[in-house]
Amino acid sequence: METLPMTRTATSHATPARYRNHFLKEVETHVEDGEWVKMCMQCGVCAGSCPLGPKWEHTPQKIFMMIRAGKREEVLKSDAMWMCTSCYNCMARCPRKLPITHIMHGIARHAHNLGFTPKAQPTRHFSVLFWKNCIKNGRLNELKLTIGLYFRDGLFAGIKQGWDMRNVALGLVLAKRLNPFELFGGHGCKDHKGIAAMLKKAREIEGQRKGVVH
Amino acid sequence: MTKKEYSFYPGCSSQNRTSAVNYMVSVNSMCKSLEIQLSPIPDWNCCSASISYAGGQELERLALNARNLTLSEKHMPGKDIVATCAGCWLNAREAKEKLDHNPQLLAETNEALKEAGLVYKGTAPVRHMVEVLIEDFGYDELKKPVVKSLAGIKFAGYVGCQTNRPFGIAGESFENPLYLDKLIETVGGEAIADYEKKVACCGGSLAFPEPEKSQKLIREIVESAYDHGADAIVTPCPLCQANVEVYQSEINRKHGTKLNMPVLYYSQVMSVAYGGTVKQAGLDGHVIKPKKLLEIAAKK
Numbered sequence: 001m002e003t004l005p006m007t008r009t010a011t012s013h014a015t016p017a018r019y020r021n022h023f024l025k026e027v028e029t030h031v032e033d034g035e036w037v038k039m040c041m042q043c044g045v046c047a048g049s050c051p052l053g054p055k056w057e058h059t060p061q062k063i064f065m066m067i068r069a070g071k072r073e074e075v076l077k078s079d080a081m082w083m084c085t086s087c088y089n090c091m092a093r094c095p096r097k098l099p100i101t102h103i104m105h106g107i108a109r110h111a112h113n114l115g116f117t118p119k120a121q122p123t124r125h126f127s128v129l130f131w132k133n134c135i136k137n138g139r140l141n142e143l144k145l146t147i148g149l150y151f152r153d154g155l156f157a158g159i160k161q162g163w164d165m166r167n168v169a170l171g172l173v174l175a176k177r178l179n180p181f182e183l184f185g186g187h188g189c190k191d192h193k194g195i196a197a198m199l200k201k202a203r204e205i206e207g208q209r210k211g212v213v214h
Numbered sequence: 215m216t217k218k219e220y221s222f223y224p225g226c227s228s229q230n231r232t233s234a235v236n237y238m239v240s241v242n243s244m245c246k247s248l249e250i251q252l253s254p255i256p257d258w259n260c261c262s263a264s265i266s267y268a269g270g271q272e273l274e275r276l277a278l279n280a281r282n283l284t285l286s287e288k289h290m291p292g293k294d295i296v297a298t299c300a301g302c303w304l305n306a307r308e309a310k311e312k313l314d315h316n317p318q319l320l321a322e323t324n325e326a327l328k329e330a331g332l333v334y335k336g337t338a339p340v341r342h343m344v345e346v347l348i349e350d351f352g353y354d355e356l357k358k359p360v361v362k363s364l365a366g367i368k369f370a371g372y373v374g375c376q377t378n379r380p381f382g383i384a385g386e387s388f389e390n391p392l393y394l395d396k397l398i399e400t401v402g403g404e405a406i407a408d409y410e411k412k413v414a415c416c417g418g419s420l421a422f423p424e425p426e427k428s429q430k431l432i433r434e435i436v437e438s439a440y441d442h443g444a445d446a447i448v449t450p451c452p453l454c455q456a457n458v459e460v461y462q463s464e465i466n467r468k469h470g471t472k473l474n475m476p477v478l479y480y481s482q483v484m485s486v487a488y489g490g491t492v493k494q495a496g497l498d499g500h501v502i503k504p505k506k507l508l509e510i511a512a513k514k
Contacts, residue, residue, distance in 0.1 A: 032272045051415035055427055083424070086264035087415035088379035092388045101380075105267035112268040122423035124268050130419070131269020134260040135278075140226035142233055149422050167467075168460050171501035172233065177456075179231035187229050190257050194330035198281065199274050202326040206273040209322070 023072040030210055032106030036098045040064040046090035046100050052083045060090055060100050063107065076116035081108035082123040125152055135199060138189030143182035218350060221286040221293040221338065222252035225302035226260050227452045234299070234452035236499025240481040241298050241343065243495055247359040247488040248351060252296065255286045261305035264376070265419035276319060277326040279309030283340070284332040291337070298343045298481075300376035300451040307340040307381055344450055344480070345383055348393055353400045361489040362513070364402040367506050369483065370409040370444035371395045372435065374454040378413050389413065397480050398448060401487035411438040416457040425464070432458050433465050436475045445506050446476040448483055455479060460501050476504035486511045 027034040040061065047059030058066065058080040066075050081104040090100040108124070111117045117124045129148045134140045150165070151158030162169070172178035179186070189195060227234035245252055259282060262275045270278075283306060286295050297303035313320045314336050324334055347356060371394035377383075383393050390412065395405035414435055417428025435458055439447050449455050459477040466473055482504075485495035492498055492511045 032267075051417070051431055052420070052424075052427055083420070083427075085375075085415050085418040085420045085428075087375040087418060089375070089415070092379040105264075106272070109267050109271070117268075123265075123420060126419070126423040127265050127268035129269070130263060131266035134226070134262055134266065135270070135274075138257075138259040139229070140260050140263075142227070146422075165464070167463055168501075171463070172460060175236075175499045175501055176231055177233050177235055177499055182231075187226070187232075189259050191330060195259060195278070195281065197329035198277050198326045199270075201329045202273040202277040202322070203271060205322045205325060206271050 023070045023075075024068055026072075027067050027107070027110075031103065031110050033099045033102045034106060036103060037064050037067050039096050039098055041096055043095060045093050045095065049089040049093050050083075051085055051087055051089070056080045056083050060104060063104070073116075075107065076111040076114060078111075079121065081105070081111070082117070082121055084108070120153075122152075125149075135195065136188075136192075137186070138192050138195050139187045141182050141186040143179060143186070146178075147183075217249035218346075219251040219253060219293065220296040220341075220346065221290040222254045223258055223282055223286070223295055223297040223302055223306060224252075224254055225258075225297060225299035225452075227299060227456075233456045236496030237298060237452055237455065237479045237481060239494070239496035239499070240479055240485045240490070243485040243490040244481045244488065247485070247490075248347075248356070250346070253290060253293070255282055255295070256289050257285060258282050261302045263301050263305070263419060273319070273322055273326065275305075276309050276312060276323050279305050280313060280323045280327055280334045281330060281332060282306060283310060283313075283336075283338065284327060284334045287335055287337050288332065293338065294346075295338050295340045296343055296346055297340070298452075300342075300374065301453065303340065303342045304376045304381070310336065310340050342377060342383070342450075344377065344393065344397075347397070348383065353396060356397070356400050356484070359488045360401050362402075362487055362510055364404075364483070364487055364507075364510065366404070367510075368404045368406060368443055368445050369398045369448045369478075370406045370439040370442060370446070371398055371412060372409070372439075372447045372449045372454060372458070372477075373413050374449055374451045375413070375415050375418065376453075377450045394448065394450065394480060398483060401484050403448075403483055403487075406439075406442045406444055409438060409442055409444070411435045416454050418453060418457075421453075421457045421461065425461075428457065429461050429465050429468075432461050433469075433471070433473070436462060436465075436473050439475050440473075444475065446478050446504050448478050448480055450480050462502065474502055476500060476502045476507075478504055478507065483507070 044061045047061045058078050084104045088101050133145050150161035228238040398405040417431050421428040462473040482495045
């Protein structure tokens with residue numbers, strides 16, 4: 001069984017001063033597992049291991065070097081981190097054991113927080129949609145998730161998307177794996193009030209730690 | 215009489231009329247044959263999957279997962295937590311790793327959990343159903359309930375990503391894990407040992423926001439199974455199953471292909487070998503009918 005990289009402590013090797021620019025520090029304090037970025041040795045295994053590798057504007061390897069070179073805007077405006085399928089191939093193969101998947105998610109979150117990512121970026125939109133959906137009742141509503149996705153670009157586009165996908169949807173309904181009646185409720189947790197209070201507190205604590213107000 | 219009891223984290227897609235309900239149905243059938251009792255964690259919540267990182271903060275997502283672990287500790291002390299969904303398992307286990315190794319995150323998470331009247335202690339291990347089968351039973355034990363022959367059916371064992379990385383199953387490699395092929399052969403099926411898409415990605419959650427890119431990956435997974443003469447693809451992951459099965463018609467519509475490859479869960483194959491009916495094995499829950507397995511399940 002593999003030990004997860006995040007359970008280890010990033011070693012405190014002295015980092016050359018020329019890399020200790022403002023943006024690297026920002027990533028270290030504001031991005032999930034950002035303290036690992038300085039450990040990348042630029043081997044490129046992550047770039048070659050990514051299923052959507054050819055679709056990225058920048059590979060993780062490039063993103064990490066750009067962070068160290070202080071290219072703040074270019075990193076935060078990149079579409080790279082929004083192409084992560086969470087397959088964990090980069091993370092499993094990284095010889096330095098960087099938790100690359102988490103770092104890419106963390107950079108995506110940071111870019112979204114600061115408003116660098118276009119609203120229409122499909123993965124950004126889906127991520128926010130999924131989160132809001134799953135915390136509303138404590139459990140995911142698959143029907144509303146799909147409808148929210150299709151109607152992303154408005155009513156007309158949504159109807160067209162729905163029509164294009166009608167056979168997929170119908171197949172799932174007939175297989176009893178999609179419930180049209182989830183539109184009017186659906187599954188959920190009993191203690192959704194407790195969950196909401198817990199999440200509010202978590203937001204406050206993380207905001208205080210990072211010095212940001214949400 | 216029940217041999218083994220576990221605290222069970224079923225996950226959103228296992229519920230009635232959701233995308234992986236037939237996985238749940240077949241797991242129940244398989245567990246009955248093996249005398250496994252799965253006791254659901256009371257009021258469990260969504261793990262928030264791998265996609266909600268932009269919507270939810272790190273501590274929020276951690277707290278959600280900690281809530282499930284804590285509820286299990288509280289209501290079923292001493293019981294291992296078992297998940298069937300790759301995403302649920304991964305998120306619960308990642309949360310446990312973080313909480314058990316990072317005192318600051320633990321303190322912060324407990325402060326948040328207090329709002330829901332809970333305290334995380336970290337006593338229960340988080341395991342995948344496949345780990346339970348292999349480690350607590352073993353291949354020899356899993357063979358015992360077999361009553362029907364699956365001889366002549368060729369299965370492409372598709373492990374996918376999150377049941378394999380970053381944790382995986384003890385003793386298995388990331389690049390070529392063998393347990394799924396072994397499970398298939400244990401219950402009498404023929405496993406395609408050199409199926410090269412075994413650990414390839416189906417696009418995961420990006421099948422929704424990036425359909426074209428994901429469907430290219432799915433097409434490769436299905437075409438490789440055809441190349442090897444597979445009768446069906448078998449997977450342990452609900453998202454792999456859904457993506458690889460339901461988008462085949464979309465790929466056909468767009469590219470004029472004729473993909474029609476059934477995609478099954480390991481638990482369905484096991485359930486049929488153990489004598490499960492079409493319904494018990496959840497074989498009625500498919501968009502692409504698994505003909506050969508249906509025939510065997512329908513036989514008395």
